[in-house]
Amino acid sequence: MLVRIVKMSFNPSKVEEFLANFESNKHKIRAFEGCNFLELYRDQNNTNIFFTYSYWDSEADLNNYRHSDLFKSVWSKTKPLFNAKPEAWSVDKLASLD
Template sequence: MLVRIVKLGFEDQHIETFLENFHKNKNAIRNFKGCEFLELYRDKNNTSVFFTYSYWQSEADLENYRHSELFKGVWAFTKPLFNMKPEAWSVDKLESLQ
């Protein structure tokens, strides 16, 4: 399983626009082939910074999503709203405690 963490920073005036678009697309992203989990977080100290956290069955599934029309549309809408360069990490989950 691959875990994808993406850090996104927005201009304050674009936060609601980003959130509305995320809510509009979250189910399609979560139901994309290979996606097993999706969450959105907001930084407690800098409320213009968000993180997406998703689980993918494989790197190939994530790459298929990143080359999909869904991703291209979401990214094209979101990119002009940024106030910082997005950062992304692909990591392997080693342990999970309940």
């Protein structure tokens, strides 16, 4: 399993546009083959900074998503809203406690 973390910072006036785009696509992203989990987080202090956490069966599944029409559609609407370059990490989960 691969965990993908993406940090995104938006122009404050564009946050609602980002949230609307995420809302309309979140179920499609989660249903994409190989995606097992998707969450969106918002920074408590800098409310224009968001993080997505997604779990993927493999790097190949993530790459298939990143090259899909769905990703291209979502990203084309998201990218112009940024006020800083997004950051992304692919990590391995080492421990999980409930």
